[in-house]
Amino acid sequence: MKKIGRHIWISLLLIGCSMLANGQSAAPLVRFGLIADIQYANFDTRGTRFYRNSLKKLEESVREFNKAKVPFIINLGDITDRNPDDLAPVLKELGKFRSKVYQTSGNHDYKGVKDNAALYRKLGMPAEYYSFKKGEWRFVMLNTNEVASYANVTGTWKEDELNQMIQTIKQANGNNAEEYNGGISSRQLKWLQQQLQTAENRSEKVLIFSHHPFSCADGLTALNDKEVLALVSKFSCVKALIAGHHHAGAFCEENAIPCIVAEGMVETADQNAYGIIELYPDKLTLTGYGRMTSRTLYFNKKK
Incomplete structure (x- = not known):
């Protein structure tokens, strides 16, 4: 009986070693919550957007994130819909989360805002765009509203870049030159390249987050989507692009x-949309709740 027990123990040990050798792990290396397009407003429902209902949905998602003990949340923007005064009740609900919330702004968040820096301070953003690390993972938080008609660029160097982006889209017969889309500046693009080069040199893995998608959402992508995609495609460290804006x-x-592209929380009367992402050496799993789609992505090592 002792020999049988010893054989079973050895077999289990070998199985465990085999799983580790194949890049599989019993526990994720990093876990975090994901939400997009809360878009709260103290305003009546319009179409499929139930603005007031977002607070209750946010309360539910924060409660579940706390229960699941996720170490942090990433919020992909469009926190409010049209009024800066609506930000306070949203931040109050987010404040019930027991740990850190990393945020980026969305196009709706600039309505009624004259001072972009003040908005970023309220959202707890350390800068207009930024990055942070968790273990061997680098999280890059882009700001696709930096160059946009709604983002107080008139009379600045960013206005020239905006006009150039619009012209490029029209010359290519594109359909994303809309007032609700924005892009990243040449300076932010250079910063992104530096971030990716550093990550590549240090053998880090990278996730890139933004409000506007760079693909998958016809007519709703960032103004200079192709330029950004051309850059990130050069780096094998980039494992996924994660965005909001397209509520579907x-x-x-x-x-x-x-x-x-994460589903927006503001849509539907009572069906929520949030998720928990887990990162492993060889894959990313997104467990979606409500309308958010669950996915498992295996990293392509030969990209």
Whole structure:
């Protein structure tokens, strides 16, 4: 009986070693919550957007994130819909989360805002765009509203870049030159390249987050989507692009890079939309709740 027990123990040990050798792990390396397009407003429902209902949905998602003990949340923007005064009740609900919330702004968040820096301070953003690390993972938080007609660029160097982006889209017969879309500046693009080069040199893995998608959402992508995609496609460290803005949600691949568009919380009367992402050496799993789609993405090592 002792020999049988010893054989079973050895077999289990070998199985465990085999799983680790194949890049599989019993526990994720990193876990975090994901939400997009809360778009709260103290305003009547319009179409499928139930603005007031977002607070209750947010309360539910924060409660579940706390229960699941996720170490942090990433919020992909459009926190409010049209009034800066609506930000306070949203931040109050987010404040009930027991740990850190990393945020980026969305196009709706600039309505009624004259000072972009003040908005970023309220959202707890350390800068207009930024990055942070968790273990071997680098999280890059882009700001696709930096160059946009709604983002107080008039009379600045960013206005010239906006006009150039619009002209490029029209020359290519594109359909994303809309007032609700924005792009990233040449300076932010250079910063992104530096972030990716550093990550590549240090053998880090990278996730890139933004409000506007760079693909998967026809007519709703960032103004200079193709320029950004051309850059990130050069770096094997980039494992996924994750965005909001397109409330229906979507998924596609660009040059073997998975592109996830998260479903918006504001849609429908009572069906929520939030998720928990877990990162493993060889894959990303998104467990969706409500309308958010669950996915498992295996990293392409030969990209």
